[in-house]
Amino acid sequence: xxxxxxxxxxxxxxxxxxxxxxxxxxxxxxxxxxxxxxxxxxxxxxxxxxxxxxxxxxxxxxxxxxxxxxxxxxxxxxxxxxxxxxxxxxxxxxxxxxxxxxxxxxxxxxxxxxxx
Amino acid sequence: xxxxxxxxxxxxxxxxxxxxxxxxxxxxxxxxxxxxxxxxxxxxxxxxxxxxxxxxxxxxxxxxxxxxxxxxxxxxxxxxxxxxxxxxxxxxxxxxxxxxxxxxxxx
Numbered sequence: 001x002x003x004x005x006x007x008x009x010x011x012x013x014x015x016x017x018x019x020x021x022x023x024x025x026x027x028x029x030x031x032x033x034x035x036x037x038x039x040x041x042x043x044x045x046x047x048x049x050x051x052x053x054x055x056x057x058x059x060x061x062x063x064x065x066x067x068x069x070x071x072x073x074x075x076x077x078x079x080x081x082x083x084x085x086x087x088x089x090x091x092x093x094x095x096x097x098x099x100x101x102x103x104x105x106x107x108x109x110x111x112x113x114x115x116x
Numbered sequence: 117x118x119x120x121x122x123x124x125x126x127x128x129x130x131x132x133x134x135x136x137x138x139x140x141x142x143x144x145x146x147x148x149x150x151x152x153x154x155x156x157x158x159x160x161x162x163x164x165x166x167x168x169x170x171x172x173x174x175x176x177x178x179x180x181x182x183x184x185x186x187x188x189x190x191x192x193x194x195x196x197x198x199x200x201x202x203x204x205x206x207x208x209x210x211x212x213x214x215x216x217x218x219x220x221x222x223x
Contacts, residue, residue, distance in 0.1 A: 035212075044203055045152075045160060047212035061211040095159055101207030102150030102166070106159035 002026040002105040004096050009110030016086050020110060022079040022096030030054075030074040033100025036081050038092035039109070046092070049081065050100045063089075086114045118142050118206050122215030128223040135191045137202055137218045144184045145208035151180055151189045152203045154217075160203060164189065194220070 008020040020036075035050040049060045049070040058070050069082040079096050091114050097103035119142040129135050139149065147167035152160035162171055164180035167187055177192045191198055199222055204215040 044201075044217045045205075045214050047205075047214070050212075059210045101148065101212070102162065102205060104162050104165070104171075106161075108159050 002098060004098065004105060004107030006094065006096055006107045006110040009094065009112045011113045011115065012086055013116050014087060014114055016114070017082070017084045018086065018112060020081040020083065020094055020096075020112070022081075022107060024077045024079065024096075024098070027098070029072075029077040032098050034072060034079045035097045035100060035103050036070060036079075036094060037097050037103070037106065038090075038094045038112075040089075040092040043092075048094070051079070052100070083112070086112075088114050090114050117211055118145065118209055118213050120204055120206055120213050120215040122204055122218055124218060125216060126219040126221065128221050129194050130223045131194055131196060133194045133223075135194050135198075135220060137189045137204075137220075139182075139187045139189075139204035139215045141185045141187075141206055145206045147183045148206060148208035149180075149182070149187050150205045150207065152205065153198075153200045154203065155200045163202075196222075 003025045005023045036048040037045050039045045051058045051070045067085045071080045093109035093111050095106045095109035098105040121140045123138050149167045151164040153163050154160040163174050168180045179190045181188050201217050201219045203217050
């Protein structure tokens with residue numbers, strides 16, 4: 001069974017940083033693109049970033065370019081999202097998802113709240 | 117960016133009704149479209165991939181069709197467990213973009 005478990009969310013002030021982690025199990029992590037998707041309270045999902053199997057290609061939505069960095073450690077079956085210069089509009093539940101396109105499995109997510 | 121316009125934004129329907137949800141892309145995306153179902157407090161679950169292929173867990177009352185710029189998700193006979201919010205996602209180009217969602221409520 002595919003399992004994706006996110007951690008690292010919390011309350012952070014505007015301009016602050018957080019690093020999210022996603023622990024993957026139940027599949028061969030190194031064979032898959034992986035994505036981060038976020039969902040602001042009461043809103044629909046928004047794709048944030050994805051990363052190729054080996055980490056050699058990464059893509060981002062414009063609103064996070066230069067502030068967020070996606071990375072992975074295939075030896076640890078883990079996906080990461082380093083978030084810097086956080087803004088109020090980054091407040092959302094952040095979920096990791098398997099795949100780089102029509103992602104097929106999502107984690108439950110971790111809540112990031114950006115507020116003073 | 118490709119805009120995904122989903123309609124309607126909400127609908128009220130009865131058990132047994134046929135329901136159709138539409139997603140229109142602002143430019144052609146081939147069949148690079150997925151549909152998701154989300155229930156309150158839960159992560160979205162993929163129903164359909166490549167526009168018309170059902171995930172193994174999805175009942176046959178669900179179907180997807182379309183290519184290019186217009187896509188539909190149809191539920192042939194709505195069941196109580198189908199009341200949820202549905203989203204489309206295009207993955208033809210970057211950035212990936214979702215429709216704004218369709219909330220299916222009980223009439």
